[in-house]
Amino acid sequence: MELSESVLKGLQTLADPNVFDLKSFTTFTEVAFDSLDSSRGESVLGHPELRHIDQTTLKHCHTAATTFILEGVKQNADKSTISSCLEDVRFQNERVDTFYNSFQFIYLFMLLSTDTCPPHITDAEWRLEYCIKNSHVHKVNQPSYLISLNTERAGASSEINFSCTMDQLQDLVGKMKDAAKSLERATQS
Amino acid sequence: MLLVLSEEHKEHLGFLSEVDPAVVGEFGRIAVEFLKKGSNPKIYEGAARKLNVSSESVQHGVEGLMYLLTESSKLMISEVDFQDSVLVLGFSEELNQLLLQLYLENRKEIRQILGKLAPSLPHYHNLEWRLDVQLASRALRHQVKPTVTLKLHLEDGAKRSARVLQTDPATLQHLIHELERALAELKSSHCRRILRNIK
Numbered sequence: 001m002e003l004s005e006s007v008l009k010g011l012q013t014l015a016d017p018n019v020f021d022l023k024s025f026t027t028f029t030e031v032a033f034d035s036l037d038s039s040r041g042e043s044v045l046g047h048p049e050l051r052h053i054d055q056t057t058l059k060h061c062h063t064a065a066t067t068f069i070l071e072g073v074k075q076n077a078d079k080s081t082i083s084s085c086l087e088d089v090r091f092q093n094e095r096v097d098t099f100y101n102s103f104q105f106i107y108l109f110m111l112l113s114t115d116t117c118p119p120h121i122t123d124a125e126w127r128l129e130y131c132i133k134n135s136h137v138h139k140v141n142q143p144s145y146l147i148s149l150n151t152e153r154a155g156a157s158s159e160i161n162f163s164c165t166m167d168q169l170q171d172l173v174g175k176m177k178d179a180a181k182s183l184e185r186a187t188q189s
Numbered sequence: 190m191l192l193v194l195s196e197e198h199k200e201h202l203g204f205l206s207e208v209d210p211a212v213v214g215e216f217g218r219i220a221v222e223f224l225k226k227g228s229n230p231k232i233y234e235g236a237a238r239k240l241n242v243s244s245e246s247v248q249h250g251v252e253g254l255m256y257l258l259t260e261s262s263k264l265m266i267s268e269v270d271f272q273d274s275v276l277v278l279g280f281s282e283e284l285n286q287l288l289l290q291l292y293l294e295n296r297k298e299i300r301q302i303l304g305k306l307a308p309s310l311p312h313y314h315n316l317e318w319r320l321d322v323q324l325a326s327r328a329l330r331h332q333v334k335p336t337v338t339l340k341l342h343l344e345d346g347a348k349r350s351a352r353v354l355q356t357d358p359a360t361l362q363h364l365i366h367e368l369e370r371a372l373a374e375l376k377s378s379h380c381r382r383i384l385r386n387i388k
Contacts, residue, residue, distance in 0.1 A: 076331040118338065121356040124364045126371040130383060134307040137300055139265045141388060143380070145371060146310065149341075149364075151354060160352060162343050164313035166375055172316050173368045179318040179337055180365060183358050186320060187335070 001071055001085055010064020011089040013057060020061075024050055025095055028058075032065045033102040037109045073107050119151035119158065145169050190266055192257075192274035199278060201253035204246045206280050210287060212240065216247075217291040220254040224299055254291075261292050262299040311345035337361050 003011075013019055020028060027049045031042055044062045045055055072082055079100060086096045127146040133139060147169070149160045164172065194202075205213050219232060233251070237244035261271055271292055275285050316339060323334040339354045356364070374380060 070328070074328060074330055076329075117336075118353045118355045121339075121354050121360060121364065123360075124367045126368065128371065128374050128380070130380075130387065132387060134304075136303040136306045137263055140304070141384075143375060143384065147313075147368070147371075149354070160341070160354075161310055162313050162341075163310045166372065168313045169368060169372055172313055173365060173372065175316045175318060176361060176365050176368070179320065179339075180358070180361050183320055183335065183337065183361070 001075060001077060001081060003068065003071065003085070006060075007064045007067050008089055010061045011068060011086070011091070014061045014065060015086075015089055015091045015095065017092075019053060019057065022094070024053065026098060028061070029065075029098055029102055032062055033069070033106055035062075036066060036069060036106055069103060069106060072103060076107075117153075119153040121149050122152050122157070123150040124148070125150070190264060191270055192260055192264070192266060194257075194274070194277065198253055198256065201249035202257065202278055204242075204250040205254070206278075206284065208240060210281075210283050213284060214287060216251050216254055217287065220251050220258060221291070221295050221299075223251065224255055224258065224295075224302060254288075257288070258292060258295060258299055259303065262296040263303060265296070265300070268293065305346065309345075311343040311348075311350065313341075314344040314349065315342040316340070317342070 014025065014028070027047070028044065031044050031047060031050075034042070035044065044050065044058055050058060068085070071077075075081075082100055082103060083096050086099060091099070125148040127148075128143060129146060130143050131140045143166065145164050145166070147162055147164060151158055151160060205216065216236075219236075223229070230248070233244045233247045237247045240247070257275075261274075266274070268289065271289055272285060275288055280288070318340070319338045321336050321338055323332055323336055325332055335358055337356050337358065339356065341352045341354060343350050343352070
């Protein structure tokens with residue numbers, strides 16, 4: 001894994017027991033990983049248990065640690081890669097283990113959340129109506145469907161609403177079934 | 190149900206009895222044309238000159254016909270009712286028959302045009318789909334994630350729009366299941382009873 005000078009320096013500082021004693025290191029690791037998987041996490045800066053460390057150094061280490069984690073996740077780095085990187089910057093074995101344990105959890109989370117893609121459909125709701133008349137035409141007497149597709153993108157959800165006749169809905173469902181059948185065939189071969 | 194024509198309307202249509210039935214036929218054709226494609230005031234001038242009357246009379250006559258056709262089509266009145274409604278104008282039998290023919294031939298299309306004026310949501314036009322397997326993204330490499338990309342084409346009046354959406358295989362199955370339930374609902378006895386009885 002290729003890491004920049006700045007990241008390596010930050011990790012070296014993190015490894016240094018004179019700057020981070022074991023307790024501070026553990027707290028730091030927890031907070032650093034938390035900051036990646038939820039924006040609600042506490043901040044490293046001004047954290048009560050890390051106040052004794054110089055804030056600029058703390059910030060540098062935090063950047064280095066999160067960059068390292070993100071690179072590792074991106075490349076799907078295995079235990080030996082992570083361990084050897086950390087050992088190179090003189091992490092004690094205990095610290096390597098602590099770090100790697102948290103790393104495993106974050107991997108799954110990243111897999112599910114960091115994606116740029118079109119809005120993802122999560123559900124479909126429907127309503128069947130029978131239109132009797134409107135202000136322009138009387139005696140319409142036609143059934144119609146109102147479909148609402150719930151979509152999500154980067155945590156924000158929205159809806160796509162449209163109407164269709166029975167024939168159109170049959171067309172829509174038919175095409176979806178074609179897609180599903182193709183998917184099944186592709187996974188079987 | 191009888192059509193109730195206002196005095197003003199009757200007056201405008203009264204002009205039609207003063208001209209040749211062939212001309213009324215022509216006016217009828219123009220009225221339907223205007224309903225389909227929008228009105229063109231220049232036609233009134235030309236016709237007025239040929240008939241030696243004011244262009245305003247021609248305009249009232251044609252617009253009167255248009256209104257007669259749209260109201261009759263909107264209410265979907267029967268042949269008998271149409272004839273009775275027109276009777277009050279005191280036209281000749283030939284003229285009445287002409288108007289009736291005009292109504293019967295064009296009412297379906299006029300209803301379609303009127304239907305487009307009603308408030309509505311964009312409606313479904315087409316669905317395109319594509320199967321993808323996501324292998325990597327900027328943030329994460331080494332993935333194998335099957336996804337279905339959909340392009341939903343919608344139409345709103347004259348505007349067409351397309352939305353690109355994505356879903357996973359499990360959700361696709363769920364969507365199919367839900368929408369099939371929706372289709373099945375139309376065939377249920379409850380719906381059939383309603384469709385049969387409200388006509």
